[in-house]
Amino acid sequence: MRPIDSETATLAEVRSAIDQVDAELAALLERRAALAAEVQRIKPVGGHRGRDAAREAAIVEAMLPLAPSFSREHLARIMNAVIEAGLDASGV
Numbered sequence: 001m002r003p004i005d006s007e008t009a010t011l012a013e014v015r016s017a018i019d020q021v022d023a024e025l026a027a028l029l030e031r032r033a034a035l036a037a038e039v040q041r042i043k044p045v046g047g048h049r050g051r052d053a054a055r056e057a058a059i060v061e062a063m064l065p066l067a068p069s070f071s072r073e074h075l076a077r078i079m080n081a082v083i084e085a086g087l088d089a090s091g092v
């Protein structure tokens with residue numbers, strides 16, 4: 001992917017770059033949901049009833065240095081939505 005030159009880029013170019021990132025995000029969300037569904041089959045209590053707050057906090061802590069533009073609260077909100085959607089999709 002060509003890097004965006006913030007001085008000269010057009011709206012269409014930057015939106016196109018965002019569309020590419022969103023396509024990668026969608027593929028990652030799909031992969032993550034499949035892995036989370038595997039975990040639900042392994043855990044003694046799966047699905048929403050088996051939520052693990054300590055594990056979810058550890059996920060957010062690990063992501064913090066990788067996403068320095070985001071606060072802990074923002075990442076926690078994002079990951080809460082991702083985790084809940086994954087659990088919904090797992091059908092457990």
Ligand SMILES: O=C(O)C(=O)C[C@]1(C(=O)O)C=C[C@@H](O)C=C1
Pocket residue numbers: 036039040043050051052053055056059083086087
């Ligand atoms: O690691 C687990 O125990 C999972 O069930 C996976 C997962 C996740 O999607 O990452 C989902 C729910 C838990 O609250 C914590 C993490």
